Amino acid sequence: MLEYQACQRLGGAVLKPLVNPDAQCFDDACRAFNWQVPPYFNMATAVCDRHSTMPNRTALYCENDTGETAQYTFGDLRLLSNQLANAFQEWGIQRGDRVAIVLPQRVETGLCHLAAWKIGAISLPLSVLFGADALRYRLRDSGARVALCAGADFDRIQALRAELPDLQTLINCDDPVGGFWPALERGAASFKVMNTRADDPALIIYTSGTTGPPKGAVVAHRCLLGNLPGFEMSQNFFPQPDDLMWTPADWAWTGGLLDGLIPAWFYAQPVLGYDGGRFDVERACDLMSRYRVRNAFIPPTALKMLRQVDHLAERGVQLRSVMSAGESLGAQLYEWADQMLGVKVNEMWGQTEFNYIVGNCSAIMPVRPGSMGKSYPGHRVEPVDKDGNVLADGETGELCAYRDDPVMFLGYWQREQATHDKFIGPWWSTGDMGYRDAQGYLWFVGRKDDVISSAGHRIGPGEIEDCILKHAAVLQAAAVGSPDELRGEIVKAFIVLAKGHTPSEALAQGIQDAVRRDLAAHEYPREIEFVDELPMTTTGKVRRGELRNRERERKGLS
Numbered sequence: 001m002l003e004y005q006a007c008q009r010l011g012g013a014v015l016k017p018l019v020n021p022d023a024q025c026f027d028d029a030c031r032a033f034n035w036q037v038p039p040y041f042n043m044a045t046a047v048c049d050r051h052s053t054m055p056n057r058t059a060l061y062c063e064n065d066t067g068e069t070a071q072y073t074f075g076d077l078r079l080l081s082n083q084l085a086n087a088f089q090e091w092g093i094q095r096g097d098r099v100a101i102v103l104p105q106r107v108e109t110g111l112c113h114l115a116a117w118k119i120g121a122i123s124l125p126l127s128v129l130f131g132a133d134a135l136r137y138r139l140r141d142s143g144a145r146v147a148l149c150a151g152a153d154f155d156r157i158q159a160l161r162a163e164l165p166d167l168q169t170l171i172n173c174d175d176p177v178g179g180f181w182p183a184l185e186r187g188a189a190s191f192k193v194m195n196t197r198a199d200d201p202a203l204i205i206y207t208s209g210t211t212g213p214p215k216g217a218v219v220a221h222r223c224l225l226g227n228l229p230g231f232e233m234s235q236n237f238f239p240q241p242d243d244l245m246w247t248p249a250d251w252a253w254t255g256g257l258l259d260g261l262i263p264a265w266f267y268a269q270p271v272l273g274y275d276g277g278r279f280d281v282e283r284a285c286d287l288m289s290r291y292r293v294r295n296a297f298i299p300p301t302a303l304k305m306l307r308q309v310d311h312l313a314e315r316g317v318q319l320r321s322v323m324s325a326g327e328s329l330g331a332q333l334y335e336w337a338d339q340m341l342g343v344k345v346n347e348m349w350g351q352t353e354f355n356y357i358v359g360n361c362s363a364i365m366p367v368r369p370g371s372m373g374k375s376y377p378g379h380r381v382e383p384v385d386k387d388g389n390v391l392a393d394g395e396t397g398e399l400c401a402y403r404d405d406p407v408m409f410l411g412y413w414q415r416e417q418a419t420h421d422k423f424i425g426p427w428w429s430t431g432d433m434g435y436r437d438a439q440g441y442l443w444f445v446g447r448k449d450d451v452i453s454s455a456g457h458r459i460g461p462g463e464i465e466d467c468i469l470k471h472a473a474v475l476q477a478a479a480v481g482s483p484d485e486l487r488g489e490i491v492k493a494f495i496v497l498a499k500g501h502t503p504s505e506a507l508a509q510g511i512q513d514a515v516r517r518d519l520a521a522h523e524y525p526r527e528i529e530f531v532d533e534l535p536m537t538t539t540g541k542v543r544r545g546e547l548r549n550r551e552r553e554r555k556g557l558s
Contacts, residue, residue: 017228017232017237017238017239017267018033018035018036018225018228018229018232018377018378019033019228019229019232019233019237019377020032020033021232021237023364024364025364025365026233026361026364026365026374027440029233029361029364029377030374030375030376030377030378033229033377033378035225035378035406036225037198037222037225037406038198039197039198040195040196040197040198041196041197041198041221041222041224041225042117042118042193042194042195042196042221043113043117043202043221043224043262044081044113044114044115044117044118044193045193046224046266047114047224047262047265047266048074048077048078048081048114048265049078049193051074051078051268052074052075052078054074054268055073055074055075055078056073056075057073057074057268057270058071058072058073058270059072059073059074059076059077059265059268059270059271060072060077060107060110060270060271060272060273061270061271061272061273061291062105062106062107062273062274062275063272063273063274063275063276063287064106064274064275064276065275065276065277065283070107072107074265074268077110077111077114077265079189080107080111080184081111081114081115081118081191082115082118082187082188082189082190082191083184083185083186083187083188083189083191084111084112084114084115084183084184084187085114085115085118085119085187085191086187086188086191087115087183087184087186087187088115088116088119088121088146089119090186090187091146091168091169092145092168092169093116093119093121093145093146093169094119094120094121095119095120095121095194096120096121096122096201097121097122097145097146098121098122098123098124098142098143098144098145098204099112099115099116099121099122099123099124099144099145099146099147099148100124100126100138100139100142100144100146100147100148100149100167101113101123101124101125101126101147101148101149101252102126102127102128102130102135102147102148102149102150102153102157102252103128103148103149103150103173103251104128104250104251104275104277105250105251105256105273105274105275106173106273106275107273108148108150108173108180109125109251109273110251110261110265110273111184112148113125113203113257113262117193117194117196117202117221118191118193118194119194120194120196120200122201122202122203122204122218123202123203123204124138124142124144124203124204124216125203125205125251125252125253125257126138126139126206126252127250127252127253127520128153128250128252129250129520129521129522130519130520131156131516131517131518131519131520132156132159132160132517132518133467133518133519134463134518134519134520135153135156135157135160136160136163136164137213137214138206138214138216139157139160139164139167140163140164140166141213141216141413141414142204142216142413143166144164144166144167145166145167145168145169146167146168146169146170146171147167147169147170147171148171148173148180149170149171149172149173150172150173150174151174154170154172154174157170158170171183196221197221198220198221198222198225198406199220199221199222199410200220200221201218201219201220201221201410202219202220202221202223203218203219203223203257204216204217204218204219204413205217205219205253205254205352207351207352207353207458208451208458208459208460208462208463213462213463213466214460214463215412215413215415215418216412216413216414217352217353217409217412217413218409218410218411218412218413219258219352219409219410220406220409220410222406222407223258223355223406223407223409224258224262224263224266225406225407226355226356226378226405226406226407226408227258227259227262227263227355227356227407228263228266229356229376229377229378229379230348230350230355230356230357230358230359230376230379231259231263231356233346233359233360233361233363233376233377234321234323234346234348234356234359234360234361234376235295235321235323235346236320236321236346236361236362236363237361237363238263238264238267238269238295238321239264239267239268239269240294240320242292242294243264243269243294243295243320244269244270244271244272244291244292244293244294244295245260245261245264245269245270245271245272245293245294245295245296245297246260246271246272246274246287246288246291246293246295246296247259247260247261247296247297247298248274248279248284248298248299248302249297249299249456251273253457254350254352254355255297255299255325255326255456256297258355258356259297259323259325259348259355259356260297261273264295272287272291272293274287279302279305281302281305281306281308281309282309284302284306285306285309285312285315285317288316288317288319289315289316289317290316292316292318293317293319294318294319294320294321295319295320295321295322296319296321296322296323297322297323297324297325298322298323298324299324299325299326299327299455299456300324300326300327300328300329300330300333300456300488301326301327301455301456301486301487301488303322303324303329303333303337303345304333304485304486305486307333307336307340312340312341313340313341313342317341319341319342319343320343321343321346322337322341322343322345322346323345323346323347323348323359324345324346324347324348325347325348325349325350325359325456326453326455326456326457326458327453327454327455327456327487327488327489328347328370328444328488329345329347329369329370330369330370331369331370333345334347334367334369334370335369344362344367345362345367346359346360346361346362346367346373347359347360347367347371347372347373348360348372348373349372349373349432349442349444351430351458352409353408353409353422353428354401354405354407354408354409354428354430355407356376356407357375357376357379357381357401357405357407358372358373358374358375358376358379358381358442359372359373359374359376360373360374361373368441370443371437371441371442371443372434372441372442372443372444373441373442374440374441374442375442378405378406379401379402379405379407380401380402380405381399381400381401381402381442382399382400382402382427382436383395383396383397383398383399383400383433383434383435383436383442384397384398384400384424384427385397385398386398386424387424388400388424388425388426388427391435391436393435393436393437393438394435394436394437394438395435396433396434396435396445397433397434397435398424398429398430398431398432398433398448399430399432399433399434399442399444400424400427400428400429400430401427401428401430402426402427402428403423403426403427403428404426408428431447431448431449431451432444432446432447432448433445433446433447433448450480450544450545450548452479452480452481452489452491453481453488453489454481454484454487454488454489454490454491454522455486455487455488455522457522457523459481459491459522459523461478461479461480461544463519463523464477464479464491464493464515464519464523464524464525465477465478465479465493467514467515467518467519468493468495468511468514468515468525470514470518471510471511471514472498473497473498473501473507473511474495474496474497474498474511475496475497475498475499476495476496476534476542477493477494477495477496478493478494478534478542478544478547479491479492479493479494479525479544480492480494480544480547480548480551481548481551482527482548482551482555483551483552483555483557484526490525490526490527491523491524491525491526491527492525492526492527492528492529492551493511493525493527493528493529494529494531494534494547495511495528495529495530495531496530496531496532496533496534497530503530508528508530511525511528512524512525512526512528534547535547
């Protein structure tokens with residue numbers, strides 16, 4: 001149980017920022033900050049229903065890759081999510097049940113989250129990039145009762161039904177007869193939102209670890225309030241007149257959902273959603289121009305791709321603020337954005353379990369390119385040693401977050417010991433190594449564990465290795481991050497072949513295709529090296545660190 005104090009109940013259509021927008025410097029904003037976490041809090045009420053005094057205010061613009069567009073107001077969201085909440089209850093969904101959402105950036109995605117929270121259920125966002133193995137594991141592990149999806153994902157999950165005993169209802173959002181919209185339209189227009197406690201679970205978001213399968217991070221309703229100080233400051237005091245939020249990040253990830261869509265709705269500001277598949281730099285420029293996007297979360301990989309486009313300002317890209325996270329931004333990319341976009345990018349750092357806790361706010365602090373920034377108001381992050389002692393300036397240790405914080409997750413789904421093992425006394429262990437300089441800025445040095453950071457995705461090697469080992473030609477496999485100029489790191493697999501098999505480009509391609517199909521496109525090994533043996537410890541574990549060092553040396557980085 002957290003120790004923070006519940007200061008006041010949020011009600012009505014109060015849109016006052018949590019951080020004082022008149023603060024003259026970053027440290028003053030931190031000193032003057034107090035959490036406002038009520039004992040009872042429901043995210044659906046906070047981001048939708050409490051805006052009932054402004055029902056005609058635009059909440060969402062939607063566009064797909066064929067150019068079809070739609071616009072929804074906060075009044076629309078309230079009505080439609082009420083109808084869907086009633087439909088959920090007709091399907092037997094109850095408080096605490098898991099509602100799987102396998103959808104891209106479209107209105108149904110937001111409605112599913114809102115409706116789930118209204119009935120006290122737990123929404124389970126799953127990426128449309130996932131293949132059959134990834135979906136099977138997460139749906140089964142979570143015990144999801146209902147899944148809402150579209151296109152190929154519907155067919156993929158339908159084929160898995162026999163292996164998912166808890167999945168009672170599967171809804172195709174593209175079915176015009178028996179799918180999402182007909183079911184929603186049968187629901188009543190009014191609904192009494194469940195009076196959830198701030199500590200009640202709202203989401204399960206799966207995150208990759210270094211060993212074993214992914215773990216479901218259970219996130220409470222209060223996490224939204226915990227996200228807000230960082231969101232406000234990383235977007236240079238959001239909201240301001242004419243603000244409009246957009247991110248290319250999948251709404252199934254923490255970055256797209258809790259760093260973009262949901263906090264923007266908290267302040268009754270519009271969001272742009274685009275259902276167009278893989279990131280396309282020309283389409284991104286077009287969208288930002290036509291919809292007059294003012295605020296964005298753009299990961300470094302996408303910013304690097306935008307750097308290839310000339311005359312962004314002349315093309316109508318007029319951003320007020322940009323937050324970037326998922327991998328190191330770097331001084332060159334920061335300077336390019338400052339010169340060509342006219343925006344000082346605010347780098348941010350956090351994890352699914354403990355999100356939006358460190359970053360920059362160029363409006364009131366000098367940004368030090370390459371630094372992660374400082375702990376945002378209400379949060380505390382320090383480099384600590386193995387015993388939990390806070391280290392002095394300049395000393396490298398594990399960057400750990402103090403657990404007395406409303407943004408901290410509730411724990412891993414059905415994995416109490418795994419949750420316990422992540423704490424060093426009162427400190428949450430992030431696995432990231434770094435140090436604090438004399439001015440209080442935090443600097444990332446490297447990972448303590450084997451998590452791969454590629455294009456903003458944190459990827460655990462265990463799931464990839466398990467998938468590769470299913471191939472009949474593979475005896476052993478190890479996946480590591482290999483340095484890459486565009487993505488930060490790419491997944492590289494070192495493979496020992498079984499007797500009777502020889503290396504070939506066709507074999508490598510077949511293994512890559514299998515991982516892309518069964519797990520996800522962002523997890524497949526972009527490089528494969530066939531080796532005679534893997535470096536092992538005396539207890540039989542792969543020394544991934546040695547393989548990573550080999551890659552750094554090969555690319556001239558050591």
